[in-house]
């Protein structure tokens with residue numbers, strides 16, 4: 001009986017009894033109720049499982065960080081395949097992807113006036129080098145785009161410091177990463193167009209212990225590229241204070257960074273084959289590459305091992321899904337999205353039978369929300385309502401449902417009509433570690449990592465078993 005029939009039955013009952021239908025009709029039976037017992041069993045087993053943490057330990061301590069083009073990333077590609085074969089998964093394979101190679105090289109930044117002081121930095125990914133002797137210039141400060149316009153001609157020949165602080169996290173506003181990160185991505189192009197000789201960007205974090213945060217920078221085709229580096233929030237604040245009091249602040253920036261063509265990498269796939277509809281697929285995954293500092297533990301080793309272990313767990317429990325569940329570990333999320341684009345392109349003919357694509361790329365913290373995204377707004381709203389019902393199965397894991405951005409690696413599948421789902425974790429401390437030397441295994445709580453595994457396993461199982469499709473049909 002679907003919801004409309006229930007409502008009609010309630011109305012008829014009320015009319016037959018001679019009462020006005022002032023009482024709410026009974027709620028329709030939850031569409032996902034038949035899978036409650038399975039989900040409870042999956043959650044219990046996943047919460048007791050430390051297999052994801054064991055995998056993350058290998059990835060972090062034996063391989064370490066893994067930027068596109070590095071030998072370490074290719075060791076991770078081999079490791080992930082071996083691990084998933086050992087777990088008994090099928091169709092384990094690497095699908096070749098050409099990725100950019102950027103090399104950090106040597107880097108230094110010195111304050112020259114008003115007093116000598118070494119400054120802590122990380123070049124931004126994709127940055128060009130300085131001349132061998134470095135770039136020595138006066139620093140001008142912009143807190144936002146308006147400041148940049150006011151500076152006008154004073155930018156020519158200078159180094160622009162973009163000093164826009166990330167606001168403190170609150171549960172209401174979240175981390176506000178998207179709003180704060182813009183100068184890391186576009187600052188070099190904006191300042192370069194106005195004649196700057198280099199840019200420094202305040203690290204994108206609200207809480208710093210003198211740790212610089214890297215990330216990608218993108219040049220504009222019509223502006224000559226200029227060197228770009230992130231500095232700590234502490235040093236950004238210091239330079240801003242000196243400039244604000246009228247000091248002449250000069251620095252010397254030296255980078256030997258190199259954009260070194262392309263390299264071969266791969267997306268890694270593995271499956272639990274469907275028992276009834278093997279050609280229909282639920283994708284779960286994260287990105288295997290990371291920045292070239294730290295261990296890429298939260299970003300996104302966590303998402304990878306949650307997905308890998310979720311599938312291993314279903315296999316261990318003897319659960320063979322109606323549809324195929326496929327783990328995808330994408331390559332090159334951080335500086336190119338070549339893996340995400342390659343997957344959507346290579347599997348274009350299959351996307352109509354992708355019933356959902358789920359990505360976790362927000363660290364190993366308490367699951368807080370699911371985001372849902374579909375190319376059709378009506379279908380998206382319907383999918384959000386369906387997910388709200390599905391999450392009622394997840395005992396002890398209350399999740400908000402949000403209708404927007406669901407993950408960089410699944411995004412290219414949107415045009416193919418695939419329902420995209422993001423697993424979003426609580427983010428009060430994620431950006432303390434994000435893209436830094438401090439994103440290491442010791443920052444990961446094994447129990448919270450297991451919560452992520454539990455969420456992946458429960459969602460993947462239910463979406464693979466439920467005969468309906470997100471956004472398209474109810475049962």
Ligand SMILES: [Zn+2]
Nearest residue numbers: 299300333361
């Ligand atoms: Zn990431």
